[in-house]
Amino acid sequence: MSTLSETLADLSAALRERPDDILLEVAAGGELLVARLRVFLSALLLGLPLLNHLAGGTPGETLAGLAGVVLVLLLSQLWLHLAGSERRRAWLPSVSSAFDVSVVSFVLVLLALNDPVAALNSTVVWSCYLLAVFATALRHDLRVTLLAGSLALGQSALIWLGVVAMADGPLVSATYGEVSTGTQLQRIVLLAAVTIVTTLTVFRTQRLTRISGTDGLTGLPNRTYLNTRLPHLVARARARGETLSLAIVDLDNFRHINTELGHLAGDRALRHAVRVLRQQLAREEPMIRAGGEEFVLLLRLPTGAAWERLEALRQKLEAEPFVPEPGAEPRKLTLSAGVANCPQDANDLSGLMKRADLRLRLAKRAGRNRVVARDEA
Numbered sequence: 001m002s003t004l005s006e007t008l009a010d011l012s013a014a015l016r017e018r019p020d021d022i023l024l025e026v027a028a029g030g031e032l033l034v035a036r037l038r039v040f041l042s043a044l045l046l047g048l049p050l051l052n053h054l055a056g057g058t059p060g061e062t063l064a065g066l067a068g069v070v071l072v073l074l075l076s077q078l079w080l081h082l083a084g085s086e087r088r089r090a091w092l093p094s095v096s097s098a099f100d101v102s103v104v105s106f107v108l109v110l111l112a113l114n115d116p117v118a119a120l121n122s123t124v125v126w127s128c129y130l131l132a133v134f135a136t137a138l139r140h141d142l143r144v145t146l147l148a149g150s151l152a153l154g155q156s157a158l159i160w161l162g163v164v165a166m167a168d169g170p171l172v173s174a175t176y177g178e179v180s181t182g183t184q185l186q187r188i189v190l191l192a193a194v195t196i197v198t199t200l201t202v203f204r205t206q207r208l209t210r211i212s213g214t215d216g217l218t219g220l221p222n223r224t225y226l227n228t229r230l231p232h233l234v235a236r237a238r239a240r241g242e243t244l245s246l247a248i249v250d251l252d253n254f255r256h257i258n259t260e261l262g263h264l265a266g267d268r269a270l271r272h273a274v275r276v277l278r279q280q281l282a283r284e285e286p287m288i289r290a291g292g293e294e295f296v297l298l299l300r301l302p303t304g305a306a307w308e309r310l311e312a313l314r315q316k317l318e319a320e321p322f323v324p325e326p327g328a329e330p331r332k333l334t335l336s337a338g339v340a341n342c343p344q345d346a347n348d349l350s351g352l353m354k355r356a357d358l359r360l361r362l363a364k365r366a367g368r369n370r371v372v373a374r375d376e377a
């Protein structure tokens, strides 16, 4: 069990880490969910000016309320459009969360213009701060939660101090009662507590997401990544008219390593092969452990260049044999690979996988230790 100081150290390390691709994918889905919820809630708010009018509010108040709600609805549509588009905008979660918090402050300031006590004692509007901070859990980014929480704390404290500074008598109203320092402090503490709990929730979900998408032995993305992330990468490349090549790489005769050196040495051999291959790849070139001693690589290259790249990887692995233990005889590892290109061979992940697998089998049949990018070896 981890102590508080260990948790804080892990938290601060997580704050400095760049979210990985799976997290970004999950977060983009969360952003879209929040954007839809925002549009629904702001459409519901359209009823408020009408209720104000029916309750005998002045036409000025009703019109001002209507203008505010229509503005929020229009901006919500804009956020929905941005969240739903294929293009990833790194700033979107932070800016949309800051927007949610600031809308609550904006409504409180509007309330203050009519009745200063309402801005400090209104429970329903103020609770929307809690909702805005809690909704950042769906963005799966610690920095976004901390930003929204700090903004909510800062803005609500400013409204409190502003209303108190401008009051020319006791802050009491027939509808909202009396403003008490104790209640205002409790609200600040509650907001801070919700920010902390949401931050910890995000932290834990980040860990779980990372574990579920990562292969424990090699540290590479696993089949979950292959199934969830790769279809998007292929679809995006297709939409942009870009070319990309998918390779299935399989270590040759790996069974022999296990039978001759034992399973633990086999594990080390797998890690060695992954290290050698991964070192040759750029950060944005995914290498996934599809299962056993089989890996999937995605390269933003046309067929010829992808074949050359794989051939260089094959030679590198051959040139860096695996040493089972210090002083032991080095053991040569080789790989076979099948390459398929989008859009030349197929337009989607499943088509590319089938074609690459076919060519991998050709490479194995032709004697292993080779790369095949066409339908004959």
Ligand SMILES: Nc1nc2c(ncn2[C@@H]2O[C@H](COP(=O)(O)OP(=O)(O)OP(=O)(O)O)[C@@H](O)[C@H]2O)c(=O)[nH]1
Binding pocket: 217, 250, 251, 252, 253, 254, 255, 256, 258, 262, 263, 264, 265, 266, 267, 270, 291, 292, 293, 364, 368
């Ligand atoms: N040590 C270890 N072995 C593994 C792991 N995953 C798969 N393997 C072994 O990899 C071997 C794969 O065997 P095969 O599918 O017959 O393929 P191969 O011996 O590599 O032969 P070809 O693919 O035809 O060249 C099996 O012996 C598996 O037990 C792992 O995580 N650790």
